[in-house]
Amino acid sequence: MTARVLDVLGAFTAATPELSLTEISRRTGLPLTTTHRLVGELAAWGALERGEGGLYRVGLRLWEVGALAPRGLGLRERAMPYLEDLHEVTRENVQLAVLDGAEVVYVERLAARDAVSIRSRAGSRLPATATGVGLALLAHADPEHVEKVLAAPFRRFTERTLTEPDRVRHLLGEVRRTGVAISEQQIEMVSQSVGAPIRAGQGRVVAALSIVVPIEANPHAYVPAVLAAARGISRALGASALATQP
Amino acid sequence: MTARVLDVLGAFTAATPELSLTEISRRTGLPLTTTHRLVGELAAWGALERGEGGLYRVGLRLWEVGALAPRGLGLRERAMPYLEDLHEVTRENVQLAVLDGAEVVYVERLAARDAVSIRSRAGSRLPATATGVGLALLAHADPEHVEKVLAAPFRRFTERTLTEPDRVRHLLGEVRRTGVAISEQQIEMVSQSVGAPIRAGQGRVVAALSIVVPIEANPHAYVPAVLAAARGISRALGASALATQP
DNA sequence: GACCAGCCTTCCGTTGTGCGGAAGAATGCC
DNA sequence: GGCATTCTTCCGCACAACGGAAGGCTGGTC
Structure with a gap:
């Protein structure tokens, strides 16, 4: 299931740094419910953030961990x-x-x-x-x-x-x-x-x-x-x- | 299980950017087998990399995703x-x-x-x-x-x-x-x-x-x-x- | 060279957690 | 007001994740 979490993160690109739930589901091929759950868990940890318009984007916490590379x-x-x-x-x-x-x-x-x-x-x-x-x-x-x-x-x-x-x-x-x-x-x-x-x-x-x-x-x-x-x-x-x- | 994957990533710090498998297991409280499996999956995707001495570190791929924040x-x-x-x-x-x-x-x-x-x-x-x-x-x-x-x-x-x-x-x-x-x-x-x-x-x-x-x-x-x-x-x-x- | 400690890898029986369809709520557009 | 689209919640189900046990590997010590 690790792969799914990473697929969600991999859905974001430089061209599209902000995505809706539905768009993440489309790009990863995961059912909406599954996407909703995974995205919620990633957001709770800080790997993703949700903006005012409901769009998700990569969160500061993930940037911080990535910064340790x-x-x-x-x-x-x-x-x-x-x-x-x-x-x-x-x-x-x-x-x-x-x-x-x-x-x-x-x-x-x-x-x-x-x-x-x-x-x-x-x-x-x-x-x-x-x-x-x-x-x-x-x-x-x-x-x-x-x-x-x-x-x-x-x-x-x-x-x-x-x-x-x-x-x-x-x-x-x-x-x-x-x-x-x-x-x-x-x-x-x-x-x-x-x-x-x-x-x-x-x-x-x-x-x-x-x-x-x-x-x-x-x-x-x-x-x-x-x-x-x-x-x-x-x-x-x-x-x-x-x-x-x- | 998303939480476990993120716990593994969260084990790395600025003070300790490179960790052994055992040390990751200790820091996250996960059994060695579980840690081994999760770390392997993260490494396959590129979120972690394994150095020559067997130590793991945050990988370039995670930095790239984090860079989209x-x-x-x-x-x-x-x-x-x-x-x-x-x-x-x-x-x-x-x-x-x-x-x-x-x-x-x-x-x-x-x-x-x-x-x-x-x-x-x-x-x-x-x-x-x-x-x-x-x-x-x-x-x-x-x-x-x-x-x-x-x-x-x-x-x-x-x-x-x-x-x-x-x-x-x-x-x-x-x-x-x-x-x-x-x-x-x-x-x-x-x-x-x-x-x-x-x-x-x-x-x-x-x-x-x-x-x-x-x-x-x-x-x-x-x-x-x-x-x-x-x-x-x-x-x-x-x-x-x-x-x-x- | 033998032994030991510590770390890492593989196996496999077990189970509980993740899955996702269905139903409904919310929102924006015509 | 109706409709399309997106998002949220529920919950029965099954299979994928779990982790203890056993063993391999490495480096240090005697």
Whole structure:
């Protein structure tokens, strides 16, 4: 029955953070009565909250428990000073992400006012092969895992989105050599990103950061600043036993 | 049985973000077999993750769902530019919090390198009456709710921590008049905070921000900057129907 | 190398808790 | 006022969750 509780929580998305009881029932496929009961129990604990209009939303208590995730806010807490430095120095969007299967999950995103707009937000996911952070993470991931990722279907956003496994393998080799991943126009035609891996104890790559700049900009100009921030965070994590990815 | 699943999640704390199976069983009072089964189901979904040493921790998937909480990351996402402005201009610690019962929950905290150290982190809680953000929130809360809060036992941190209901009532009146809450030496003897309410659609107070400075500083000097940031965030939230507190 | 303590995993008989259809209340729209 | 939709409550039923027992695994001690 645990699965049902989690299905209810999984019904909420970034696009629809507030749902009616009936809508939750529809999305989870559970009978209305069952949904009513589960939602009531989740609300009593604080995992869900009910607004004035009768719509349910994720509650503060769940956010608090979620905030204990070492790979979530735990990571961003320690990375934050370096992200802010990079953000201040470059005046561009800065992102921090971890690998989860074939996707990256954005743990933090510092948007810049006049910068090119980006579609990620904290908590959102994108395919690893289509992002600077993802390429930086895959370049240092277990080769078996990389092959699994490349064997799965690719998701396309623009005509520049990578879709051939061999091109990705080649690019990952370049990333390993240069230490940075440059991803051009894969998500939006107007932007590119420069990503670098972040290491924790024993040198394992546990996260990546990237800066997102307009396609007209020279990405190589940002490489020193991105690498400096990534190294700063890596040093900050050096004493921590933050676990590696699968 | 929903309660058991949530009890398992509730076993994790900021002090102990990683737990063994036996420890989870101990903390929740559940038999080992039951704990094993529930933890396995939570891990299969991604709400928990198991590290190499066999310890469990809150998983990314739960953080992602938690990130959908409008009163959590939803709020901070929109507040962030103003928090960063305040942070940059003042070079002090900046916090964003919401009221939950008799406590405030910190949704964001921007620490400053050379600033007085503070004990809150995103996801942590403190009594509302003992903090700048809490006083700013209570000043504009439903009077019945305020009386409930004042009727409960007070938690003391320093000899300056407020513990008399009448003094709090008086102070809340001042906060309503001046628009800001100054909380001196209530949590740590070396610091004080300046808090201001943040309003959403229809003028309801839904959150508060504060700046934490050394006790030697003149708190009134920060009032204009704090109010400006609070008003900026309030305007940013004006178009949103972010719900009010209970 | 043997032994022990502590932790974790698997099995399986038992039972009580979760299930969900039915009926009705509430709300908003025409 | 009638209707459609959503939400709430009741309660008989059955099966999925329960958890003790047994055993495996690991690391430390002698």
